[in-house]
Structure formats: C-alpha cells, structure tokens
Amino acid sequence: MDSANPVATTRQRRGAVSLLLAMVLLGVFPLDVLLPSFPELAEHFRNTPAAIALSVSLFAVGIAVAQVLIGPLSDVIGRKGLLLSGMAVSMLGALGCVITSDYTLFLIFRIVQALGCGCFVLSQALVQDLFDGEERDRLRILMVTASGIFISVSPLAGTFLQATLGWRGSFWVFTALAGVVMFKAWLFLESSRPAASGTPLGFHEAYRRVLGNFDFVGYWLISAFAFACHFSFIVISPLIFMDRLQLSAYDFSLILLVYGAAYVVGGIVATLLSQRVSTGRQIVVGLSMILLSGLVMLYLAANHALAPATVLIPMLICTAGTTITRPAATSRAMSLFPENAGTSASAGSTIIFICGGLISALISLSPANLQTTLGYSFVSLAGVALALNSRISHRTSVLQATATVEPESD
Structure with a gap:
C-alpha cells in the first residue's frame, strides 16, 4: 500500500x-x-x-x-x-x-x-x-x-x-x-507478486523450509488444538442437543446463536489483550481459559444432569479462549516466513484441517459420555499446547542469549 x-x-x-x-x-x-x-x-x-x-x-x-x-x-x-x-x-x-x-x-x-x-x-x-x-x-x-x-x-x-x-x-x-x-x-x-527476497522457492523446497521449522509447526499446532476444541463441539453438538436432549432444530439453532455470542466476547477480550500484552502472553491466557473450560465441564458432568446450561457454560469459556489463542498463535507462525506467506498459510491451514478433523472424529466416535469426553479433550489439548508454547519460548530465549553472547566474545 x-x-x-x-x-x-x-x-x-x-x-x-x-x-x-x-x-x-x-x-x-x-x-x-x-x-x-x-x-x-x-x-x-x-x-x-x-x-x-x-x-x-x-x-x-x-x-x-x-x-x-x-x-x-x-x-x-x-x-x-x-x-x-x-x-x-x-x-x-x-x-x-x-x-x-x-x-x-x-x-x-x-x-x-x-x-x-x-x-x-x-x-x-x-x-x-x-x-x-x-x-x-x-x-x-x-x-x-x-x-x-x-x-x-x-x-x-x-x-x-x-x-x-x-x-x-x-x-x-x-x-x-x-x-x-x-x-x-x-x-x-494489486496484480503484482508479493515482495520477496531472493529467488522464489520451488514447491517442495518451500514446504520443506516452513515445515522443517519447529517454531512454525509448533505455533500452528497450538492454533490447531484451539480450533479442534471449537470444531469438536460443532460436530457433536447435534448429538448432544438434538439426540440426547431431544431439542428441536429451531431450538438447536438458537443455542448456537448464544454460542456465537461467546466469539464476540472473546474478540473484545482478545483486542484489549493485544493492546496490553505480547502475543506470547495472549496464547497462555487463551489456552488457560480452554483448560479451565475443560475442568468446569468435567465438574458439571460429574455433579449435574445433562442440560443445555451444563454444556453451554464451559463452552462459552472455551470459545473465548479459542478466540484469544488462535489469532496470536497464527500471527507468530505467519511472521516467521513473511516472504513465503502463501506457503505458510497453506501449510498451517492443512495442519488445522487435519487436527480438527481427526480429533473431532475421535470424540464423536467415543462410546463414553460425550460431555465427559469433551471435557477431557479440552484439558488434554490445552495442556499439550501450553507445554508446546513453553518449549518454543524456551528455545527462543536460548537462541537470543546465544546470539547476544557470540558478538561479545568476538
């Protein structure tokens, strides 16, 4: 521009x-x-x-x-x-x-x-x-x-x-x-090709470059795990609300409208956070909310009968966390190879697509209580994502420290 x-x-x-x-x-x-x-x-x-x-x-x-x-x-x-x-x-x-x-x-x-x-x-x-x-x-x-x-x-x-x-x-x-x-x-x-340094990489070389970077794959996996929590709920929500709770299609649509309101709240919180804390902190906050939602869902499943509220309350927390996590993790991943933004977007979207599909399929096929399975999934996915984010942050700190020490030793 x-x-x-x-x-x-x-x-x-x-x-x-x-x-x-x-x-x-x-x-x-x-x-x-x-x-x-x-x-x-x-x-x-x-x-x-x-x-x-x-x-x-x-x-x-x-x-x-x-x-x-x-x-x-x-x-x-x-x-x-x-x-x-x-x-x-x-x-x-x-x-x-x-x-x-x-x-x-x-x-x-x-x-x-x-x-x-x-x-x-x-x-x-x-x-x-x-x-x-x-x-x-x-x-x-x-x-x-x-x-x-x-x-x-x-x-x-x-x-x-x-x-x-x-x-x-x-x-x-x-x-x-x-x-x-x-x-x-x-x-x-504009019709011009995106600005890039050097000669454009070949198809296989471009993918090998981005997918061979631990931080790149790690941030996209964090985004994918957050997306999988949302996508899994969307996939199994008809089974919970229409099959188990016998709600009409119209009532089910209204419940999803309430669920959509959580995206608005999450977007507002994410915007405020982006103005005050780093994207790394935003990822931690969002994943912590997803982890909390899983714990709340497990508690409600164990102590209360299945009802729209026992599913919606933790899902509202989860969705807000997803809305905070995904943009921050995506921005971190996309910033690593700006000269290969198209390849980066394709690789990341494929990771999200595979993770969301496989995880939601496993949850929907679970013979156990769907609400409990969903809760355990949120806790597990958020825990793994937090560990992955911590690993990336540690690697970045080590690399920055090494880069600082080398010039001083020269």
Missing part, C-alpha cells in the same frame, strides 16, 4: 477488510448452511441422506488438495489472479450443482466448487501482505470472531433458505457472494 496517499490507503484498507470478511463468510456457506437441506437433497437425487453427506466429505477433500497447491503458487505469481480464478471456478461448480439432476454429476460439481474454494487459504497470506504490526493482529482477531459468529448462525440461515428457496437457495446465495468477493478482489488487490 502506498503510504504517500493516505486517502487511497484508507480506501484500500477498508476494501481489504471487507474482502477478507466476505471470504470468511463465504467459507461457511458450502458446508454449514447446506446441512438443513440434506433431506430435500436426498429426495431430489433419489438417494439417502448418508449419500448426500458424502458430498461434504468430498468437498473437504477437494479444499484440502487445492489449498496445498494454491499457497506456494501464490508466492510466485501473486494472490489476485488465483483468487479471481478460484472464485470463477467455485461459481461454476455451484451453478452446476443447481442445474443437474444426476447425483454423480452433483458430486463432480461439488468437487469443482471445492477446488475453487481452496483459494480461501489466501486470506491469511493477504493479511500478512497488506497489514502490519498491531493492525495485522487485530484483523486476525476480527476474522476468527467473524468466523465463529458465521458458523453459529449458519444453521438458522440454512433453515431459512431451505424454507424460502429450497435446497438450491444456499447455492444461489453462494454464487452471489462469490461474485461480490470476485469484484472486491479485482477492485482492491
């Missing part, structure tokens, strides 16, 4: 923020908003809801494959062209899903849509490119907060779209939002 032109800079910054928030919102639609439409989709394609669920799994695989390629490629050719191309491909896939009446073609178009959505991994790289210092940290807090809110309201939005526009409604809205993101990217992003 050109600091010599403050008007243009302000306009670009506002445009970039609105673009990033639109990308966060758009990332929710292909998965969460479609869930209430599973029965009608199954009827339309003359298949079972379980078969329709396969489209979700294939979509996730498609995104994972695409983002691994898109990140390093964006370090070489730039973000704008890839983002515009990704939006165009995702819109093509969404429109294909709307017009087809064949289940196999529907799955193919969902994969096409997912491959286009892989460009959303560029959001973290764009934050690294376009913003600096505290502004960058605050924006990451805003994005995590917005993501949690969008996920929380998505079941209610999906129910509304299903009731008014049918199962095609989510695809039409996705297409419209993708068009908005495409226009904003064309308007506010």
